[in-house]
Amino acid sequence: MSTLLEVRGLNVSFDAVRVVHDIDLTLERGETLGIVGETGSGKSVSSSALMGLLPVPPARVRAATLSFDGRSLLRGNELDLRAVGRERGRGMAMIFQDPSSALNPLFTIGDVLMAVIRRHRKLRGTALRTCAVELLEAVGLPSPSHILDSYPHQLSGGMKQRTAIAMTLAAKPSLLIADEPTTALDATVATQVLALLADLQRESGVAMLFISHDLGVVSRVCSRVAVMYAGRIVEEAPVDTLFRAPSHPYTRGLFAARPHLRLPSMLGERRVEHHERRALLAIPGSVPTPAQLPAGCAFHPRCYHATADCNARVPVLETLPTPPQALTGHSELHPARVACFHPVLNAPPQGD
Amino acid sequence: MAAMPKAPRVSAQWRNVGRIVARRLGLSVFLLIGITTMTFVLSHVVPGDPVATMLGDRGTPREIARMRSQLGLDRPLPLQYASYLWNLAHLRLGTSIRTRRPVLKDLADYFPATLELSTCALLLSLALGIPLGIASALRRDRPLDHAARLFSLGGVSMPVFWLALVLLALCYGRWDILPAGGRLSDFTLPPPHVTGLLLVDSLLANDWVAFRDAAWHLIAPSICLGYLTTATLARQVRAQMLEVLNQDYIRMARGLGLSEPVVILKYALKNAMLPVITVIGLSYGSLLSGAVLTETIFSWPGIGRYAVGSSISLDFPALMGVTLLIAVLYGVVNLCVDLLYLVLDPRIRDGAAREIE
Numbered sequence: 001m002s003t004l005l006e007v008r009g010l011n012v013s014f015d016a017v018r019v020v021h022d023i024d025l026t027l028e029r030g031e032t033l034g035i036v037g038e039t040g041s042g043k044s045v046s047s048s049a050l051m052g053l054l055p056v057p058p059a060r061v062r063a064a065t066l067s068f069d070g071r072s073l074l075r076g077n078e079l080d081l082r083a084v085g086r087e088r089g090r091g092m093a094m095i096f097q098d099p100s101s102a103l104n105p106l107f108t109i110g111d112v113l114m115a116v117i118r119r120h121r122k123l124r125g126t127a128l129r130t131c132a133v134e135l136l137e138a139v140g141l142p143s144p145s146h147i148l149d150s151y152p153h154q155l156s157g158g159m160k161q162r163t164a165i166a167m168t169l170a171a172k173p174s175l176l177i178a179d180e181p182t183t184a185l186d187a188t189v190a191t192q193v194l195a196l197l198a199d200l201q202r203e204s205g206v207a208m209l210f211i212s213h214d215l216g217v218v219s220r221v222c223s224r225v226a227v228m229y230a231g232r233i234v235e236e237a238p239v240d241t242l243f244r245a246p247s248h249p250y251t252r253g254l255f256a257a258r259p260h261l262r263l264p265s266m267l268g269e270r271r272v273e274h275h276e277r278r279a280l281l282a283i284p285g286s287v288p289t290p291a292q293l294p295a296g297c298a299f300h301p302r303c304y305h306a307t308a309d310c311n312a313r314v315p316v317l318e319t320l321p322t323p324p325q326a327l328t329g330h331s332e333l334h335p336a337r338v339a340c341f342h343p344v345l346n347a348p349p350q351g352d
Numbered sequence: 353m354a355a356m357p358k359a360p361r362v363s364a365q366w367r368n369v370g371r372i373v374a375r376r377l378g379l380s381v382f383l384l385i386g387i388t389t390m391t392f393v394l395s396h397v398v399p400g401d402p403v404a405t406m407l408g409d410r411g412t413p414r415e416i417a418r419m420r421s422q423l424g425l426d427r428p429l430p431l432q433y434a435s436y437l438w439n440l441a442h443l444r445l446g447t448s449i450r451t452r453r454p455v456l457k458d459l460a461d462y463f464p465a466t467l468e469l470s471t472c473a474l475l476l477s478l479a480l481g482i483p484l485g486i487a488s489a490l491r492r493d494r495p496l497d498h499a500a501r502l503f504s505l506g507g508v509s510m511p512v513f514w515l516a517l518v519l520l521a522l523c524y525g526r527w528d529i530l531p532a533g534g535r536l537s538d539f540t541l542p543p544p545h546v547t548g549l550l551l552v553d554s555l556l557a558n559d560w561v562a563f564r565d566a567a568w569h570l571i572a573p574s575i576c577l578g579y580l581t582t583a584t585l586a587r588q589v590r591a592q593m594l595e596v597l598n599q600d601y602i603r604m605a606r607g608l609g610l611s612e613p614v615v616i617l618k619y620a621l622k623n624a625m626l627p628v629i630t631v632i633g634l635s636y637g638s639l640l641s642g643a644v645l646t647e648t649i650f651s652w653p654g655i656g657r658y659a660v661g662s663s664i665s666l667d668f669p670a671l672m673g674v675t676l677l678i679a680v681l682y683g684v685v686n687l688c689v690d691l692l693y694l695v696l697d698p699r700i701r702d703g704a705a706r707e708i709e
Contacts, residue, residue, distance in 0.1 A: 048603075051607050053603045053606060053607060055598070057493070085606075085609075085612075088606065088607055088608070088609040089607070089608050089609015089610070090609055091609075093607055093608060093609070094603075094604070094607040096600050096603070096604055098600065101599060101600040101601065102600040102601055102603075102604045103601055103604070104601040104602075104604075104605070104619050104623070105601070105623070105697075105698075105699060106622050106623055106626070106696065106697060106698065107619065107622075108698075112605070112608075112619075115610055115614065116608045116609070116610065119608075119609060119610060119611070120609060151698040151699070151702075153698070153699050153702065154702070164604070167604075167608055168607075168608065170608075171608055171609055
């Protein structure tokens, strides 16, 4: 495998307010990386920034390194919109959260889909239409030729998201950025679309950056997960490691806040006895606004493990000294990288 | 699995379109009835006796009475109204008191000049306002945008008569590059009358001298009349474009690697123009009816000047004719706008979005 996307020190600010702080991301070809975090953690902003889709004033995107497929997307240390523009579509494509707003209401599905095919596959005439029909079939849509002549408002939410996926596939991207692609859909439809994305990823070997606030969804599609909080990556680990031994207090909080997946004891031994087993735990407080970040570790006001040094310095992302298999008894777990002065190292109880 | 698409069948769609058009036409009928009643009432309650004005100092009371009964002005109002409607239905608009010609003939003579001028002004503002609005939105808050907004501010706030006088003073008075007024120079032979639109008639007659002369005469009044509309359009297009460029479907189109001209001029512009079409329709309506000042200053023999002349001499049949014509024009333009929505917006075609009221 070779590196497809390399990001070092990505910063995004709106006017003078920084919303993404020094993010590092590396994505191999064909790899799937999930980015998880609450609303406002900067996950969608980072991905839009990579695609060059933020309105450039007021947004400002800077990085130390930003290379895609071996080509730098920077001019100086600013994002080069021209260079990103060249990568869009065939290089990287994006699926949006709300398919109802992501499809142009005044044009038929076929109009846009075939425009993408014409641009990236240089097909004309019947071959063009055949290709469009095949793409719609590939995303599991019934009567594709009928859908080609339909307008977005004539389709259901799930069908709209499938056509949006077909449009991105038409460009044959090597990186697919999916920004909460199932959040706006009904639960059953979301499951189908998720399965479709996982299948397509396996078949085509496209690398994927999957953004979600839902750990469960991410675990079904991704091999590696980065957890974001207040514009920083606070923990990054292979999915197995993250699920067996989440180390950042925030990550543990996310697991505890998920219904029926982990026990409340995951928050740490100090809290165990105060809670009913299987109780749903919310993380106290809320995500700080980017303009008023707490000093030091941004999570410390909400953290049960916080000590005095947490509000003095910002912790950096470091590989954990203790190999996780020592904690969980599982072999072959790769260590996580955590940005925390007091990572939670006790083994969470196994078996829900 | 997803069900069959909910797309209405083609026949159902056409039935829907037919229903909307029929309803829209039905509304126009009511509009017409309302307008005719209004014009009739207004012109018959204003003080002033048209017959006295007509006969002037020479009118003895007897002559005035004779004239009144000749014109039917001595009959009770409901009867006058009924016969007015009856004549209207047969396209008899009455005889102008001032020109002593059938009003319909007068309108046919004066209206083409206004139509030609207003259409040129509208085309000018479309050609300038839309690109200006797009460029302004794309270069938001940069020098070009500021310049365009200043230009628009001028257009919305500068009085037409002042702009007209400045244009005349400079282009005719100082540099002598444009004519002082009128539709043709004195020494140019008008082309044979077909439509009354000089540009069209001269083209039909293959008379390039007349065409050039007519176009030359149209420049200053078109600029004058079209500036406000250009400014309004530029502002509207800019605002709509900024809104549309922020939409997910535009970010999606860009994210799919479609070229910027295609994204802007095809996918964004169509969405942005949707609300602007209404503005264009209204502007055209007001251009057709509101050219009075421009026509007066450029001695343009159009409907605006005819209306002014008629109101000075209390020429009720003529005034009613003009009012009716303008109302009908507004109706027609609005109808066209509504039909255009049916063509452009599939949601309205399907009855999925709010219907046009």
